[in-house]
Amino acid sequence: MRTDGGWRRFYAVGWLVSAAAFAAAFHQWKMHVHEVVKRAEEAERTQEEFARRLAVEERLRIARELHDSLTRSISVVSIQANVATHLARKRGEDVPESIVAIQEAAGEAMRELRDTLATLRSPDQAAGHGLADLPGLVSRTNAAGLPTRVSVTGRERPVPPHVDAAAFRIVQEALTNAARHAGPATVSVLLDYRGDTLTVQVDDDGTGTSGPVRPGRGLVGMRERTTALGGRLDVAPGPTGGFRVRAELPTAALVADAGAGA
Numbered sequence: 001m002r003t004d005g006g007w008r009r010f011y012a013v014g015w016l017v018s019a020a021a022f023a024a025a026f027h028q029w030k031m032h033v034h035e036v037v038k039r040a041e042e043a044e045r046t047q048e049e050f051a052r053r054l055a056v057e058e059r060l061r062i063a064r065e066l067h068d069s070l071t072r073s074i075s076v077v078s079i080q081a082n083v084a085t086h087l088a089r090k091r092g093e094d095v096p097e098s099i100v101a102i103q104e105a106a107g108e109a110m111r112e113l114r115d116t117l118a119t120l121r122s123p124d125q126a127a128g129h130g131l132a133d134l135p136g137l138v139s140r141t142n143a144a145g146l147p148t149r150v151s152v153t154g155r156e157r158p159v160p161p162h163v164d165a166a167a168f169r170i171v172q173e174a175l176t177n178a179a180r181h182a183g184p185a186t187v188s189v190l191l192d193y194r195g196d197t198l199t200v201q202v203d204d205d206g207t208g209t210s211g212p213v214r215p216g217r218g219l220v221g222m223r224e225r226t227t228a229l230g231g232r233l234d235v236a237p238g239p240t241g242g243f244r245v246r247a248e249l250p251t252a253a254l255v256a257d258a259g260a261g262a
Helices: 004-090 097-121 131-143 161-181 217-228 252-261
Strands: 148-154 187-194 197-204 232-237 243-250
Touching (some): 097 131, 131 148, 131 187, 161 187, 161 197, 161 217, 161 243, 217 232
Parallel strands (some): 148 187
Antiparallel strands (some): 187 197, 197 243, 232 243
């Protein structure tokens, strides 16, 4: 018969064997978990790389289509405007303001197209317009026959690049809509720097619309830009007629994010 000491040694050896088996099983489990996590991370990296490659290919495809279609069309418009200018000067006549406006618009469209193509081909390249380009936009709008004035309230200050670009594009689209739909009208553009918000408001006194606003691509684009920045967009007939576009663009959070990432 086993003695008490023998049983104690038997139990001790059993515990040691069990502990060793448990340790080995735990180590195998940890290795398995590590391998699963590693494979998941590798799959995620592969998926992200695939998505990036698809995005690059899609940007290049869009760039080619834009170049092939728009560049040719804008060039034809510019050439025709230049021919009209040349003929007018050859006859000793003043060049019509509408022709000058077409020349300027075609040149600006070509520059914007080049910037867009450069951004599509190299997304890290900074390109685009901001509020610093607003005087030129207003000048071209006036030359095209849509009297426009700009006023600024609050303390004018630099805003984050995305807000700057969005504010310019919203004004640009609002002026385009006014030129298309307002009829004979004048336009006022207000930039209100108040607190942590830049408010952009564009009013025209044209015929406007008395019914519900049907969102076209321009209005949809303005809303997408505003929403992406966490802002608010209101488009509706003006309080005294005409039409109003009002966008409230927050700036504080974006400034803080930019500072944190610097």
